[in-house]
Amino acid sequence: MPRCCGASLVSAADGNGSPQSLGLQIQDGNPQNKTALAPGHSLMDWIRLGNSGVDLTGVGGVPQVVTLSELANHNKQTDAWIAIRGVVFNVTRYMDFHPGGVDELMRGVGKDATKLFDNVHSWVNYQSILQKCIVGRLSLQKAVDENSSNSSNVNMDWQQTSNSITLFYQGVRDYPGIYYRLQRLSDSKIIFRLTFEKHIIINEIELIADVEWPPIYKRDFETMQVDFTFTKKLKDIWKSQGNHTLSQESITNKRTYREYEIVSNTPLCNLVHFLVLRAKDFLEIIPVGRHIEVKMNIMGMEISRSYTPVPSCLHPEDMAPNYKPDCICLMIKRYPNGALSPSITKLQPGQTLIMSNGLGAFVTESFDRYPVIHMLAGGTGLTAMLGIIQRALGRRNVKLINLLNFNKDEDNMFYVSQLDKVSSEKKFKVTHILSQAGDKWEGRRGTVSDKLLKELIGECSPEGCIFTCGPKGFMLSAKKCIQTLGWKSHQMYDFDD
Numbered sequence: 001m002p003r004c005c006g007a008s009l010v011s012a013a014d015g016n017g018s019p020q021s022l023g024l025q026i027q028d029g030n031p032q033n034k035t036a037l038a039p040g041h042s043l044m045d046w047i048r049l050g051n052s053g054v055d056l057t058g059v060g061g062v063p064q065v066v067t068l069s070e071l072a073n074h075n076k077q078t079d080a081w082i083a084i085r086g087v088v089f090n091v092t093r094y095m096d097f098h099p100g101g102v103d104e105l106m107r108g109v110g111k112d113a114t115k116l117f118d119n120v121h122s123w124v125n126y127q128s129i130l131q132k133c134i135v136g137r138l139s140l141q142k143a144v145d146e147n148s149s150n151s152s153n154v155n156m157d158w159q160q161t162s163n164s165i166t167l168f169y170q171g172v173r174d175y176p177g178i179y180y181r182l183q184r185l186s187d188s189k190i191i192f193r194l195t196f197e198k199h200i201i202i203n204e205i206e207l208i209a210d211v212e213w214p215p216i217y218k219r220d221f222e223t224m225q226v227d228f229t230f231t232k233k234l235k236d237i238w239k240s241q242g243n244h245t246l247s248q249e250s251i252t253n254k255r256t257y258r259e260y261e262i263v264s265n266t267p268l269c270n271l272v273h274f275l276v277l278r279a280k281d282f283l284e285i286i287p288v289g290r291h292i293e294v295k296m297n298i299m300g301m302e303i304s305r306s307y308t309p310v311p312s313c314l315h316p317e318d319m320a321p322n323y324k325p326d327c328i329c330l331m332i333k334r335y336p337n338g339a340l341s342p343s344i345t346k347l348q349p350g351q352t353l354i355m356s357n358g359l360g361a362f363v364t365e366s367f368d369r370y371p372v373i374h375m376l377a378g379g380t381g382l383t384a385m386l387g388i389i390q391r392a393l394g395r396r397n398v399k400l401i402n403l404l405n406f407n408k409d410e411d412n413m414f415y416v417s418q419l420d421k422v423s424s425e426k427k428f429k430v431t432h433i434l435s436q437a438g439d440k441w442e443g444r445r446g447t448v449s450d451k452l453l454k455e456l457i458g459e460c461s462p463e464g465c466i467f468t469c470g471p472k473g474f475m476l477s478a479k480k481c482i483q484t485l486g487w488k489s490h491q492m493y494d495f496d497d
């Protein structure tokens with residue numbers, strides 16, 4: 001339960017480093033029975049130290065990616081790092097300012113102390129108090145490539161009914177950004193490839209009897225577990241799931257390409273098409289926010305472009321035509337003079353194109369601590385937001401998803417009714433904004449500006465993060481306005497359009 005004393009959570013922040021901007025109420029002294037702090041170590045003194053220009057990060061303020069073993073090395077009172085919700089803080093200088101005392105704080109140093117911290121005082125606004133102490137991000141690969149003898153801490157488990165068998169991996173919660181790829185070798189043989197930050201676990205499974213392809217998969221956006229359910233060809237209860245072998249390989253930057261067949265191609269508006277594609281005997285779940293590269297041979301020339309895969313729907317009533325779990329969906333805008341888009345948007349079911357594996361390094365889970373998600377989408381920048389919206393809708397701790405959907409005019413808008421339908425759900429809000437709307441447009445008009453963003457996303461709040469995607473000019477203006485409103489770089493992520 002939050003208590004009103006040394007530090008309390010409020011959302012207003014003016015970003016100038018004052019106690020109020022840190023969301024703190026100041027009380028010098030020791031009103032409760034907490035450890036008596038030495039003179040000169042009140043919260044006010046701590047804020048003054050933070051504003052003095054001293055480097056409290058100990059790493060010159062250059063964000064690092066910190067592995068668990070590296071974190072463990074900083075476990076001394078004179079060199080103390082602590083990780084909370086994926087962010088590593090240097091708390092060496094905070095030691096003598098900690099109202100719970102040095103010994104208590106020392107219980108959490110050198111490790112991921114999220115649980116301990118939450119058990120003691122989940123209401124403490126540590127992000128504000130330690131905002132000048134950020135060392136960087138906790139590496140996601142955990143101990144796997146640090147201890148190496150074992151393939152992973154991730155174990156495959158299974159459940160069955162007489163109709164189906166469900167396979168899933170336990171322990172995936174600790175590996176944000178995990179990427180699943182399944183390849184069917186025969187009716188009973190499947191290879192699972194789980195890609196982590198720096199390595200791939202390959203699990204070759206020989207089931208004891210035949211199953212249908214593709215499996216249905218269910219994603220839990222809280223635990224990150226994915227269940228793959230295969231229908232058994234013959235109804236039966238199996239004594240075991242069969243044999244499986246595990247191996248591991250390092251990630252190379254090599255792109256892999258595969259042929260995809262067009263399953264359906266549906267115009268969403270004059271210019272934007274929704275494509276459903278499938279590769280033979282292959283299923284992949286590309287992490288949210290990653291992109292793929294599409295290649296086509298056009299008049300003897302190989303042309304390629306990047307696109308972000310989109311969910312098959314945001315609302316069950318809008319499911320893409322002919323979609324099956326092994327399909328990938330793309331939204332593609334036709335630029336009449338474009339090199340590739342006129343050809344892709346003309347493709348008919350049965351025709352093929354070449355597509356790469358998922359690319360990029362965005363890890364959506366690193367923003368999971370923010371209960372409020374703002375999104376600024378310019379034109380087709382919306383496509384990068386849809387996967388984030390789908391995931392956020394499935395997460396309990398997200399209080400608000402606030403999408404600002406910028407377009408030039410009515411002809412360039414797409415996916416509007418689908419977004420509006422989802423916005424009838426309480427926590428999703430969409431505002432369509434047109435810069436050159438016709439006379440009949442009754443919605444918002446304008447472009448990205450300080451005034452508009454101040455009204456629609458507000459000034460910096462520690463609860464929120466902001467994703468931006470759109471054309472270059474849009475991104476530049478958006479970034480400037482967001483910064484003017486006091487938002488910090490660690491709360492923002494820009495996708496390249």
Ligand code: HEM
Nearest residue numbers: 005006007034099100104105107108113116117120126129
């Ligand atoms: C993870 C290891 C930590 C432990 C075991 C711990 C323990 C404690 C304890 C026992 C108290 C006294 C609670 C009371 O008033 O009865 C306290 C207070 C406090 N701690 Fe921590 N702490 C930890 C980390 C941190 C960190 C990283 C921060 C950074 C901001 C922090 C900020 C505070 C504040 C502001 C209070 C006063 C809370 C209040 O008055 O409600 N603590 N801590």
